[in-house]
Amino acid sequence: MSDPASTPGASVCYRHPDRETWVLCQRCGRPICGECQTTAPVGVHCPECVREARQSAPRTKSRLLTTLRAPGDRPIVTYALVLASVAVFAVMFLTGGANGLVGRYLIYFPPLTLVEPWRVFTSMFAHANFFHILFNMYALYLFGTQLEYLLGRGRFLALYFLSGIGGAAAVMVLSPATPVLGASGAIFGLFSAYFVISRRLGSNATQLLIVIGLNFALGFLLPGISWQAHLGGAVAGALVALVLVSTRRPSQQPAQLIGLIGVGIVLVAVLLSRYFVSY
Known part of the structure; x- marks a missing residue:
């Protein structure tokens, strides 16, 4: 049995190479599949960018x-x-x-x-x-x-x-x-x-x-x-x-x-x- 043909113009998720995707991280531009997407105010972010954003966020009193x-x-x-x-x-x-x-x-x-x-x-x-x-x-x-x-x-x-x-x-x-x-x-x-x-x-x-x-x-x-x-x-x-x-x-x-x-x-x-x- 032959492998299914790839969709023209699609990329593969940088965390899951077996998954095709048309979606890119709004911050770093890496392709990400649906499982790796986190909704942001504009577009979506990848797990690494989400982690970096949380670590760089200022400490507020509510987190005391x-x-x-x-x-x-x-x-x-x-x-x-x-x-x-x-x-x-x-x-x-x-x-x-x-x-x-x-x-x-x-x-x-x-x-x-x-x-x-x-x-x-x-x-x-x-x-x-x-x-x-x-x-x-x-x-x-x-x-x-x-x-x-x-x-x-x-x-x-x-x-x-x-x-x-x-x-x-x-x-x-x-x-x-x-x-x-x-x-x-x-x-x-x-x-x-x-x-x-x-x-x-x-x-x-x-x-x-x-x-x-x-x-x-x-x-x-x-x-x-x-x-x-x-x-x-x-x-x-x-x-x-x-x-x-x-x-x-x-x-x-x-x-x-x-x-x-x-x-x-x-x-x-x-x-x-x-x-x-x-x-």
Whole structure:
């Protein structure tokens, strides 16, 4: 069997010599088949020209956190935190609430910091009532899904727990005899981190600042809300966000890790220094 005759005047794709084409790259003039064509404002471009254009494009603020993103778009960590909080609340509800069989071992009580240190973390998953957990989990879902996508799963988890520790440290300093529970400290850390990142990206964060201010004011107006935990979580979240946006390049990962560890050390030092003064 003879080979099919070539079409007069046609060229072959420079990446696929077995394919004839009449189309040329608008930038370099090389012939390209349909598979290799990328539509441009004028004509089409070949893969190499598209790659060169992307590499030479100026870095914009919208790409600031590109190197911080983790593979995958599903906010698995956020979902896991919500599910864990709901599960703990269900167990507490079935065993007598915050002062029940389980709840009394989960809440954070400053005088027990060294005796039962796990309370600093378990208190982030314990909640007093249905409206308490509903508000916190709704806020965690809204801000957590966005921050986890921007920062990556590991960095987001560090932000969440460091903010929670910051909330406990503030309670120790400002109200060392008050038992607290709830994810509010960590949630306010997400608020402030989102504000810092939005400002660095060049976004208008005025509305977010208003939301943070209103929620913080509720801690003074409504009984049973620890404004101290809110304040500590917000400060810790802002510090973590500053570390992350300042060390976003791959070559700065060691510095980023050192920065996050440094924030953790400072928070623990504040907590323990006040503990030894008070107790």
